[in-house]
Amino acid sequence: MKKILAYRFSAFGDVAMIVPVLKEFLAQNPDTEIVFVSRKNFADLFDGVERLTFRGVNLDDYKGVFGLRKLVKELNQEFQPRYVADLHDVLRSKIMTILFKLSRRKTATLDKGRTKKKQLTRKENKVKKPLKPTTERYADVFRKLGFSLKLSHQLPKNSLQKSGIGFAPFAQHEGKMLPIEKSLELVKTLSKNYQIYLFGGGKKEVEILSKWELELENVTSLAGKLSLKExxxxxxxxxxxxxxxxxxxxxxxxxxxxxxxxxxxTHCFAGFLGYGQSENDIVEIKNLECRPCSVFGNKPCYRGDYACLNQIEISEILNKIKP
Structure with a gap:
C-alpha cells in the first residue's frame, strides 16, 4: 500500500471540503491509504472512511519550529509515509513540508490561487469569473504526487427517511450572515408549513435560537445539544x-x-460552494458591483450598509425551497 500523509489544521469548513476529495481519491486508488492530520475536534468528519486514519493533534503541544520538528519526527516514526500532501499552505504547514522533504518524502503543496482571488475581490476592476473549485485544488495536490483523480462533483446518496428543514443562520463573519431580523422572519414563515431545526454554536447563538424555539411552533433548536457526529x-x-x-x-x-x-x-466564484451543490440554489444580489469584496467575508463593508445582505428578500429564499 502507498501511504500518503496529508494535513490541514483549519478552518472547519475548509477541512470538511477535503473529505469528499479523500473518499473519491481512495475509491479510485485502491492501492493507497491516507493518514490525515488535523485538530482533534475534526475527527468525526472522517469517521468510517475506509483506508483513512485520522491523527488528531493539539497544536499547542507543537509551537514554533522546534515543536513542528517534533511533530514531523513523531509522524514519520508512527506512520512512515511515502508521500506528503500539504492541503493548507500556511507558514506552519510550509515548515512541516520542508521538514518532510528533508526526510526524503515526496511532497506536494496546495495552490490557493491567491492572486486570482485578489483580482476577484479587489475594490475596482474586478476580474469577475469563476475560479477553480477548492475541491479541485485539493485534488491537484494528489495529482502533483503522481496519482490520478477525477472528481464527480456529485452529492453522495443516502437512503435515509428525510423530513424537516434545517436552518443555520449564523456565520463566522458579518459579511456572510443574513440580518438576524430577516432570519427570524424566514423561520416564522417556514414554520407554518415545515418542521424547522435550527443549527448554531457558541453561547450567544444558543441563546438566540433557544428563544426562537420557545416563541414559535414547529421549531426545534439543536444548537449546543449535539456532538459533531450527531x-x-x-x-x-x-x-x-x-x-x-x-x-x-x-x-x-x-x-x-x-x-x-x-x-x-463572498461569492461562489472564489471556489467555496458546497461539494455537489447547485448554483441554482444560491441566493444572492447579483447586480452589486462591489460584490464580492472578500474571499472569507471578514472585511468591513466599505459602503457601510451591507447591501449584499440587506437587499435580499425572504421571498427569494422561499422560492428556492421546492426543487
Missing amino acids: ELKKIAELELMISMDSANMHLASLVGTRVVSVWGA
Whole structure:
C-alpha cells in the first residue's frame, strides 16, 4: 500500500471540503491509504472512511519550529509515509513540508490561487469569473504526487427517511450572515408549513435560537445539544438545509443533503460552494458591483450598509425551497 500523509489544521469548513476529495481519491486508488492530520475536534468528519486514519493533534503541544520538528519526527516514526500532501499552505504547514522533504518524502503543496482571488475581490476592476473549485485544488495536490483523480462533483446518496428543514443562520463573519431580523422572519414563515431545526454554536447563538424555539411552533433548536457526529446524522435526515456561506453548507454536502445557500460579501466564484451543490440554489444580489469584496467575508463593508445582505428578500429564499 502507498501511504500518503496529508494535513490541514483549519478552518472547519475548509477541512470538511477535503473529505469528499479523500473518499473519491481512495475509491479510485485502491492501492493507497491516507493518514490525515488535523485538530482533534475534526475527527468525526472522517469517521468510517475506509483506508483513512485520522491523527488528531493539539497544536499547542507543537509551537514554533522546534515543536513542528517534533511533530514531523513523531509522524514519520508512527506512520512512515511515502508521500506528503500539504492541503493548507500556511507558514506552519510550509515548515512541516520542508521538514518532510528533508526526510526524503515526496511532497506536494496546495495552490490557493491567491492572486486570482485578489483580482476577484479587489475594490475596482474586478476580474469577475469563476475560479477553480477548492475541491479541485485539493485534488491537484494528489495529482502533483503522481496519482490520478477525477472528481464527480456529485452529492453522495443516502437512503435515509428525510423530513424537516434545517436552518443555520449564523456565520463566522458579518459579511456572510443574513440580518438576524430577516432570519427570524424566514423561520416564522417556514414554520407554518415545515418542521424547522435550527443549527448554531457558541453561547450567544444558543441563546438566540433557544428563544426562537420557545416563541414559535414547529421549531426545534439543536444548537449546543449535539456532538459533531450527531449533527451530521441529523443533517443527513433533512429534506433541505438553508445555510449561509458557512461550514454548515459543507456538512450538508458531506451527507448528501441539498443546500439553499445565502451569499453576501463572498461569492461562489472564489471556489467555496458546497461539494455537489447547485448554483441554482444560491441566493444572492447579483447586480452589486462591489460584490464580492472578500474571499472569507471578514472585511468591513466599505459602503457601510451591507447591501449584499440587506437587499435580499425572504421571498427569494422561499422560492428556492421546492426543487
